[in-house]
Amino acid sequence: MKVNKRVLASASLCFAAALVYFFLNYIPLKKELQLTPEWTADISEPTQADDGERLPFRLGRNFGYFSPSGKISLLKKIPYKATVSKNFFALYERDAQGIKVFDSAGSPKFDIKGAGFPFIQDDRIFLMLPGGNSFAFVESESGAITSVYESSAPITSFHSSKGGVAVGYADGEFLVFSSDGSLKFPLSPGASEFPVILGGAISDSGKMFACVSGQDPQRIVLYKDEENYQKIIFHQNLNKSLARQTFVHFSENEEFVYFDTAESLVIVDTKRFEAKSVLLSGSVLDIQESEVANSVFVLSRNGKVYTVTILENFDEEAGEFSFEAENAFILVEGNSLYVGRDEKISRLAISKE
Numbered sequence: 001m002k003v004n005k006r007v008l009a010s011a012s013l014c015f016a017a018a019l020v021y022f023f024l025n026y027i028p029l030k031k032e033l034q035l036t037p038e039w040t041a042d043i044s045e046p047t048q049a050d051d052g053e054r055l056p057f058r059l060g061r062n063f064g065y066f067s068p069s070g071k072i073s074l075l076k077k078i079p080y081k082a083t084v085s086k087n088f089f090a091l092y093e094r095d096a097q098g099i100k101v102f103d104s105a106g107s108p109k110f111d112i113k114g115a116g117f118p119f120i121q122d123d124r125i126f127l128m129l130p131g132g133n134s135f136a137f138v139e140s141e142s143g144a145i146t147s148v149y150e151s152s153a154p155i156t157s158f159h160s161s162k163g164g165v166a167v168g169y170a171d172g173e174f175l176v177f178s179s180d181g182s183l184k185f186p187l188s189p190g191a192s193e194f195p196v197i198l199g200g201a202i203s204d205s206g207k208m209f210a211c212v213s214g215q216d217p218q219r220i221v222l223y224k225d226e227e228n229y230q231k232i233i234f235h236q237n238l239n240k241s242l243a244r245q246t247f248v249h250f251s252e253n254e255e256f257v258y259f260d261t262a263e264s265l266v267i268v269d270t271k272r273f274e275a276k277s278v279l280l281s282g283s284v285l286d287i288q289e290s291e292v293a294n295s296v297f298v299l300s301r302n303g304k305v306y307t308v309t310i311l312e313n314f315d316e317e318a319g320e321f322s323f324e325a326e327n328a329f330i331l332v333e334g335n336s337l338y339v340g341r342d343e344k345i346s347r348l349a350i351s352k353e
Contacts, residue, residue: 033293033310033318035337035348041070044343054104056084059340060327063089065104066345068336074106087123088140101125101143110143124160124179135167137181147181157199157245163206168197174211176202176230185230189213189221199246203254208270210248210257215241220259222268234273239263247284251296256314258298260284265298267315278317281307288332293352297337299330308339 043062054065054073063084064075076082080093088109090101097115102108112118114136117128125138127145134150135158149167157168164184165177172195174187188195192214200211210222218241222234240262247260259266264277265284282302289296295318296311307322308330329340337348 032353033295033312034351034353036351038336038347038349039070040344040346041066041072042343043072043075043345046072046075054086055331055333055338056086056089056104057329057331057340057345058082058084059329059342062343068333068347070345070347074104081117083118083120085120085122088120088125090118090120092118110141112138112143112145114145119158121160126158126160128155133169149175149177149183157197157211159201159248161202161206161250162204164202166200166202166209166211168200168211170196172196172214174200174209174213176209178206187223187230189219191219192216198242198244199248199260201248201250201257203250204252205254208250208254208257210250210259210268212242212246212248212259212261215243218242218262220261220266220268222257222270233270234268234275236266236275244283247287249287251314252289258284258287265309269315276315278309278311278315280309281305281322286330288330288337290332290335290337290350292335292350295350297330297332299328301328306341
């Protein structure tokens with residue numbers, strides 16, 4: 001399957017029997033980014049993984065882990081809600097307290113020492129406290145709460161990275177915390193009649209943070225930590241405002257930041273302070289990166305139609321494919337793109353030849 005810049009006419013995701021692959025119609029170009037189907041696994045048939053690596057998935061009421069070779073090593077039903085990462089997972093009920101956290105093999109690791117809803121990103125664990133306006137940092141070895149932050153306004157966005165945590169609130173505050181849980185600085189992007197943070201992110205170094213802020217007008221804002229002060233290095237008013245939570249993502253090299261907006265995916269170059277837009281269908285659910293051709297895969301949803309938009313060199317449109325599903329996910333590991341659809345997971349090799 002080849003992805004091209006000019007036209008990617010159509011794509012469909014078909015499954016038959018135990019294994020069926022993606023098919024993508026295309027028109028080849030001189031530079032060819034290729035997605036080659038390798039296998040499709042059925043998550044309804046758990047098998048013993050044949051290698052040590054476990055990758056997480058969540059599809060509807062099912063979640064678990066699978067191996068790069070297509071073995072389903074762990075499969076569980078979600079009774080109420082669940083949070084899952086590559087390192088840990090937790091199941092919880094409406095009145096959750098003393099929540100058990102498990103590793104990717106399904107072995108219990110510890111109990112979270114508090115009541116609320118857990119949230120796990122990689123090896124970072126948080127507890128969203130009752131009321132929706134407070135959260136706690138949780139120690140990932142013992143489950144002990146190490147610090148708590150309380151606010152009078154509801155939390156409207158939450159993102160963590162190796163460099164810290166960025167939290168947005170309904171009153172327009174955008175707070176940046178260090179990885180140990182201490183508040184580094186509060187920010188108020190402002191410049192809107194109705195202040196609210198609808199999406200935010202912090203880079204892996206913790207030196208940059210970005211958000212979608214306000215209504216009338218709504219704008220995107222990019223900050224850089226200059227040690228003694230926090231400088232806005234890019235901002236742009238949007239022509240149309242969103243009235244929902246939205247997705248913000250920094251590239252791993254921190255040279256680009258992606259904003260899901262009402263009209264398009266806005267990509268800001270953090271070195272040149274330039275922005276460009278890529279039209280998408282629906283709202284962005286996830287963004288994944290590969291070192292192959294510096295490719296970026298954007299999963300968006302419009303009703304039951306999911307679209308994977310493919311970028312080269314971080315911001316150059318390369319193509320897209322769409323499929324219908326009740327639930328879907330994407331995951332990139334090395335030179336492989338994994339696409340989940342309802343009860344199937346497929347692996348596609350990423351290459352440029």
